[in-house]
Amino acid sequence: MQSATGCSGGLLSGAPALTLALLLMPIIAGLAGTLLPAFGYLPAIGASGFSLQPWRTLLAEPGLSHALILTLWTGVAATLLALLLTLALLAGCYQSRWLARIRRSLAPLLAMPHAALALGLAFLIAPSGGLARLLSPWATGWERPPELGLFGPQDPWGLSLILALTLKETPYLLFMSLAGLARWPADHDLAVARTLGYGPVSAFLKVVLPQLYPLIRLPVFAALAFALSVVDVALIIGPSAPPTLAVQALRGFNDPDLHARLPAAAAALLLTGLTGLALLLWEGAIQLLARCSRAWLSDGGRGGGGALAQWLALGSGTLALGLAMLSALGLLVWSFALRWTFPAAWPTQWTLAHWRGQFDSLAVATGNTLGIGVAATGVALLLVMACLEQEQRQQRAVSGRSLWLLYLPLLVPQVSFLFGVQVLLAGWGLEGHWLALLWTHLLFVVPYVFLSLADPWRAFDQRYEQSARTLGAGPARVFWRIKLPLLGSAVAVAAAVGFAVSVTQYLPTVFAGAGRYATLTTEAVALASGANRRLIGVYAVAQTLLPLLGFALALMLARRDHRR
Amino acid sequence: MNLVLDRMCIYLAERALFAPLDLNLAPGAIVTLMGPSGCGKSTLLSHLCGILPAPFRATGTISLGTRRLDGLPPEQRRVGILFQDALLFPHLSVAENLAFGLPRGLSRDERRRRVATALHEADLTGLGEQAPATLSGGQRARAALLRTLLAEPAALLLDEPFSKLDTTLRGRMRSFVFSHARERGLPTLLVTHDPADADAAGGPVLSLSAPIDGR
Structure with a gap:
C-alpha cells in the first residue's frame, strides 16, 4: 500500500495540514488582531497603551x-x-x-x-x-x-x-x-x-x-x-x-x-x-x-x-x-421598469436603459466577481480533492474534531476576525492585494466545497480503482482516467456551490480587498442604502444570475454524466 | 384470520414481475415463497405490508380476515415484517426498541412487565439497557422478532430473515421464529432462496413463476 501511493504521496500527505493551516491561521491571527485594539492597542492610529477604555466607550453607547x-x-x-x-x-x-x-x-x-x-x-x-x-x-x-x-x-x-x-x-x-x-x-x-x-x-x-x-x-x-x-x-x-x-x-x-x-x-x-x-x-x-x-x-x-x-x-x-x-x-x-407608480401592479413603461447605463461598471464588477470566484473555487477544489484522496489512501476518515476545525470559519463571526486580518494585512502592506482577497474567500469556499464533495467521494466504490490498478494503471492514471470522470458530476456540483459561496461574500471582499475590488455583491449592498430600486434591481439580478448559471451548468454536466 | 391474495401481480413500468398469484394462508400456516433473486418476491412482501417503492405498481387484492388491505397505509394493516437486517433503532436501548412495538394505552407497569417477558423469551434478560450495537447477530434477530410480535400483528412476513446469520445460529433462529408464529396463529409468508429454510418451515412451498406471455 505504501509503495502503491507512489511519488504523489508526498504532496498529497501534506494537503490536510496545509488546508487546515490556510483556514485557521487567518482566524486565529485575525481574532488576535481584533483582540488587541479592543483593549486599546492599535499602533497604526497611535493607540499603544492597553486599557479598558474601548469597552467603557462601547458599554456607554445608548442602544x-x-x-x-x-x-x-x-x-x-x-x-x-x-x-x-x-x-x-x-x-x-x-x-x-x-x-x-x-x-x-x-x-x-x-x-x-x-x-x-x-x-x-x-x-x-x-x-x-x-x-x-x-x-x-x-x-x-x-x-x-x-x-x-x-x-x-x-x-x-x-x-x-x-x-x-x-x-x-x-x-x-x-x-x-x-x-x-x-x-x-x-x-x-x-x-x-x-x-x-x-x-x-x-x-x-x-x-x-x-x-x-x-x-x-x-x-x-x-x-x-x-x-x-x-x-x-x-x-x-x-x-x-x-x-x-x-x-x-x-x-x-x-x-x-x-x-x-x-x-x-x-x-x-x-x-x-x-x-x-x-x-x-x-x-x-x-x-x-x-x-x-x-x-x-x-x-x-x-x-x-x-x-x-x-x-x-x-x-x-x-x-x-x-x-x-x-x-x-x-x-x-424593477431592473426594467421605467415608469412604475403606486399602486400599479406592473410598470406602465419599460426600458433597457438601467442595464445599458450600467454596462461598464457592471462589466467590471462581473469580471471581478468571476475572477475571484473561479480562482477561489479552483484552489478550493484542488485542496479538498487532495484532502479526500489522502484520507482515502490513509483509509482514515476525517475525525469529528477536524470537522469542527473545518467549520470554524462558518462559526466565528466574520466581522470579528476580518477586521484583525485587515489590520495585519495593512501592517504587511498586503491590504487590497489580490492574493489576500483570494485567501479570505477560500476561508468560506473551502468548507462548503468539502461538505458537498465529501459524501460522494467517500461513497465511491474503491473496487473500480483496485481493478484498474490490477490492470496495470498507476495511481495518477487511475485518478485522472477512472476516478475523476466517475465523480465528475459531484465535482461539478461542488464547484457550483463553491462559486456561489464566493459570489455572495460581502465582508471578506470589502475588508481584504480594501474596497479596491468592486464585485456584484459589494455594488448591490452599497446601493442598498440609496433608494434607487432600478439600479439595485440591476445589480441584484446580475448577482443572482452568476451562481444560477453555475448551478445550471453543473446540473447539465451531471445530467449528461447520468445518461452515460 | 386468513391472509388472502387474489390475482396479485406487481409491475415495474409495464412489465409484470411474475404471473398473477393466488394465495390463501390460514392462521398458523407458514407458506414459503421461493425464486431466483430479482423475481420480485421481496417486492411482493413490501407491497403486502404497504411499503411498495414508487416505481412499482400492483394489481389484485389483499385481504386479512374481512378487511381489505390494499390502499391502506402500512400503519393500519397490522402486518408485521422481518427483514434480512434486524433494524433495531440505534438511538434506543434494546428494551426501548421492544417497548416501541407495544401498543399505546398500557400502564407504565404493564409496559415494563411485557418488555421484561419479551426480553426473557428472546433470551436477552439483563441486556435490556444495552445499545443494540452491543448485541450479537442472533440476539439482535430475536429482539427484532419480539419487537414485531409486541405490536400484535395479524399476519407475519419474513423477508429472508435468516440469510445473514451464521449457519449454526440459523437453525435455532428458524425454530424460534416459526414456533412463535404458530403459537400466535399468524398466517406467515416466508420469502427465501435457501431450500433449508423451506424444509424447516414445513409448509407448502411455492415458486414465483415468470409471467406467461413475458409482458
Missing part, C-alpha cells in the same frame, strides 16, 4: 443592550423557524412524491445570494413594495403607500430580518438534512416503524429525527452563527436604530474617526462571545429536549395519518418559496 437583545432575538428566531420549517417539510413529506419537488426547488434557492434575497424581500414587503402593489387598491384601498407597517423602516423587532434569514437558511438546512438522510438507510427505519403501526409523522419524529439531528448539528450551528453575525443582510433589511451588533461594529470600523475602531473591535469581540454563548445555550436546550422526550420515544403513541401536518408543512413551505420567487421576480421587474 447597546437593545442591540444585544435584538441580535440574539433575530438570530435565534430565524434559525429556529428555519429548522422547524425544514423538519416539518421532512416529517410531512419524506417518502411522499412531494419530496422530489422540494429537492428540485432547492438548487435555485441555494444559488440565490442572501444579499439579493434580502433586497428583493425588502422591495416586496415595503409599504410601497410589490405585495402592497399587488393588493392595492382593490383589496387595501390604498392609493398611496401607507405610512407605517410592522415591516416598515421602523421594524424595531427585526421581523423582516428574521423573515429574510429564515428564507435563506431553510433551503440550506433542507439540503444538509437530505444529505444526512442519505448517510444511513433511514427509509428502512421508517418502513419498520410504519409496519409497527406508526403514522408517518410520528415515525419520522421518533425514529429518524433523533438519528438525523447529530448529523446536522454543525450545519445548524453554522446557520445560527450566520444569523447572529451576518452583516450584509442586516444592513439591507435589518433595523437601523439601533442595528444588530455586527452592523454596529462595522459602522465603527468604517467611521472616519479612526479611534472609533477601538470600541468597534470590542463590539466585534462581544459578538463573538454572544455567538459562542448562543451556540452553547442552543446545544443545552437540544440536550434537554432530547432527555425530556426520551420516554416519549417508546411510549407507544402512534400518531395519526399526518395529513394535517403534511398540508401545514407544504403550506408554509410554499409560502416561503413563493416569497423567495416573488422577491427575485420583483428585482427583475
Whole structure:
C-alpha cells in the first residue's frame, strides 16, 4: 500500500495540514488582531497603551443592550423557524412524491445570494413594495403607500430580518438534512416503524429525527452563527436604530474617526462571545429536549395519518418559496421598469436603459466577481480533492474534531476576525492585494466545497480503482482516467456551490480587498442604502444570475454524466 | 384470520414481475415463497405490508380476515415484517426498541412487565439497557422478532430473515421464529432462496413463476 501511493504521496500527505493551516491561521491571527485594539492597542492610529477604555466607550453607547437583545432575538428566531420549517417539510413529506419537488426547488434557492434575497424581500414587503402593489387598491384601498407597517423602516423587532434569514437558511438546512438522510438507510427505519403501526409523522419524529439531528448539528450551528453575525443582510433589511451588533461594529470600523475602531473591535469581540454563548445555550436546550422526550420515544403513541401536518408543512413551505420567487421576480421587474407608480401592479413603461447605463461598471464588477470566484473555487477544489484522496489512501476518515476545525470559519463571526486580518494585512502592506482577497474567500469556499464533495467521494466504490490498478494503471492514471470522470458530476456540483459561496461574500471582499475590488455583491449592498430600486434591481439580478448559471451548468454536466 | 391474495401481480413500468398469484394462508400456516433473486418476491412482501417503492405498481387484492388491505397505509394493516437486517433503532436501548412495538394505552407497569417477558423469551434478560450495537447477530434477530410480535400483528412476513446469520445460529433462529408464529396463529409468508429454510418451515412451498406471455 505504501509503495502503491507512489511519488504523489508526498504532496498529497501534506494537503490536510496545509488546508487546515490556510483556514485557521487567518482566524486565529485575525481574532488576535481584533483582540488587541479592543483593549486599546492599535499602533497604526497611535493607540499603544492597553486599557479598558474601548469597552467603557462601547458599554456607554445608548442602544447597546437593545442591540444585544435584538441580535440574539433575530438570530435565534430565524434559525429556529428555519429548522422547524425544514423538519416539518421532512416529517410531512419524506417518502411522499412531494419530496422530489422540494429537492428540485432547492438548487435555485441555494444559488440565490442572501444579499439579493434580502433586497428583493425588502422591495416586496415595503409599504410601497410589490405585495402592497399587488393588493392595492382593490383589496387595501390604498392609493398611496401607507405610512407605517410592522415591516416598515421602523421594524424595531427585526421581523423582516428574521423573515429574510429564515428564507435563506431553510433551503440550506433542507439540503444538509437530505444529505444526512442519505448517510444511513433511514427509509428502512421508517418502513419498520410504519409496519409497527406508526403514522408517518410520528415515525419520522421518533425514529429518524433523533438519528438525523447529530448529523446536522454543525450545519445548524453554522446557520445560527450566520444569523447572529451576518452583516450584509442586516444592513439591507435589518433595523437601523439601533442595528444588530455586527452592523454596529462595522459602522465603527468604517467611521472616519479612526479611534472609533477601538470600541468597534470590542463590539466585534462581544459578538463573538454572544455567538459562542448562543451556540452553547442552543446545544443545552437540544440536550434537554432530547432527555425530556426520551420516554416519549417508546411510549407507544402512534400518531395519526399526518395529513394535517403534511398540508401545514407544504403550506408554509410554499409560502416561503413563493416569497423567495416573488422577491427575485420583483428585482427583475424593477431592473426594467421605467415608469412604475403606486399602486400599479406592473410598470406602465419599460426600458433597457438601467442595464445599458450600467454596462461598464457592471462589466467590471462581473469580471471581478468571476475572477475571484473561479480562482477561489479552483484552489478550493484542488485542496479538498487532495484532502479526500489522502484520507482515502490513509483509509482514515476525517475525525469529528477536524470537522469542527473545518467549520470554524462558518462559526466565528466574520466581522470579528476580518477586521484583525485587515489590520495585519495593512501592517504587511498586503491590504487590497489580490492574493489576500483570494485567501479570505477560500476561508468560506473551502468548507462548503468539502461538505458537498465529501459524501460522494467517500461513497465511491474503491473496487473500480483496485481493478484498474490490477490492470496495470498507476495511481495518477487511475485518478485522472477512472476516478475523476466517475465523480465528475459531484465535482461539478461542488464547484457550483463553491462559486456561489464566493459570489455572495460581502465582508471578506470589502475588508481584504480594501474596497479596491468592486464585485456584484459589494455594488448591490452599497446601493442598498440609496433608494434607487432600478439600479439595485440591476445589480441584484446580475448577482443572482452568476451562481444560477453555475448551478445550471453543473446540473447539465451531471445530467449528461447520468445518461452515460 | 386468513391472509388472502387474489390475482396479485406487481409491475415495474409495464412489465409484470411474475404471473398473477393466488394465495390463501390460514392462521398458523407458514407458506414459503421461493425464486431466483430479482423475481420480485421481496417486492411482493413490501407491497403486502404497504411499503411498495414508487416505481412499482400492483394489481389484485389483499385481504386479512374481512378487511381489505390494499390502499391502506402500512400503519393500519397490522402486518408485521422481518427483514434480512434486524433494524433495531440505534438511538434506543434494546428494551426501548421492544417497548416501541407495544401498543399505546398500557400502564407504565404493564409496559415494563411485557418488555421484561419479551426480553426473557428472546433470551436477552439483563441486556435490556444495552445499545443494540452491543448485541450479537442472533440476539439482535430475536429482539427484532419480539419487537414485531409486541405490536400484535395479524399476519407475519419474513423477508429472508435468516440469510445473514451464521449457519449454526440459523437453525435455532428458524425454530424460534416459526414456533412463535404458530403459537400466535399468524398466517406467515416466508420469502427465501435457501431450500433449508423451506424444509424447516414445513409448509407448502411455492415458486414465483415468470409471467406467461413475458409482458
